[in-house]
Structure formats: structure tokens, C-alpha cells
Amino acid sequence: MRHEETGAFAAGAEAHLTGTLAVCAGSCGPGNMHLINGLYDCQRNRVPVLAIAAHIPSREIGSDTFKRLIPKHLFAQCSHYCELVSDPEQMPRVLETAIQNRNLEAWRLGDCVARGRSSERCGH
Numbered sequence: 001m002r003h004e005e006t007g008a009f010a011a012g013a014e015a016h017l018t019g020t021l022a023v024c025a026g027s028c029g030p031g032n033m034h035l036i037n038g039l040y041d042c043q044r045n046r047v048p049v050l051a052i053a054a055h056i057p058s059r060e061i062g063s064d065t066f067k068r069l070i071p072k073h074l075f076a077q078c079s080h081y082c083e084l085v086s087d088p089e090q091m092p093r094v095l096e097t098a099i100q101n102r103n104l105e106a107w108r109l110g111d112c113v114a115r116g117r118s119s120e121r122c123g124h
Helices: 004-018 030-045 071-076 088-101
Strands: 022-026 049-054 081-085 105-109
Touching (some): 004 022, 004 030, 022 030, 030 049, 049 071, 081 088
16 A cells, blocks of 8 residues: 555455454554554454554654654554564564454554664664
């Protein structure tokens, strides 16, 4: 999909038709906002969807950056499980928890994880 909102609606439709967990993804800032309509639709229809949302670079968290958004607050109302993955080693545990939960999930990927770096290599 070319647009996060369409991707979230498509994931919801797939989950509704197949009864299996579907996945969508979005970029940071405005991309996170575009996921919301589709994710609320998924929540209302009670279909299992995993949304993977990028987060702003960790060095910019807490600043007044252009794409500043607090994804945890944004996704809290429409998801059962919302977790920031800040190190690649967290991924297996968070993925297992999300799959077992089988509800609407929202992950926020830190910039180090998105680049495939550990937190030590990223300077944290």
C-alpha cells in the first residue's frame, strides 16, 4: 500500500476475512496519524491487527522536532498492547506477546531498531 490509512484498513479487511493476524506499518509522525482511522475500525470490528509504527530518532525524543508525536498516547485508545521496541533483542518477546494477545496491537520501533542496530551501537 502507498498510504498508511489504506494499509490499516486493508489489514483489517484481511484479518476480518481470514480470521488471522494481519500486519500494517507506518512511518513516524504523520504516518502514525494516518494509521489511526484504520486501527479504530479494526478495534471496532474486533479483528487481530499488528501495526508497526516508526518512531522519531531517539535523540529527538523530548524536543520540539517537526514530526514530534507521542505514539504511546496516540495508540493507547485503539490498541490492547502498545510497546516501544528500542533494541532488536526485545523483538522476539514483544512479537510473541503480540501474537498471543491476538487483539489490536501497536508497536513503535525506535530508530536504532529500524536501522538494525543494538542500543549499544546506537550510542544509548
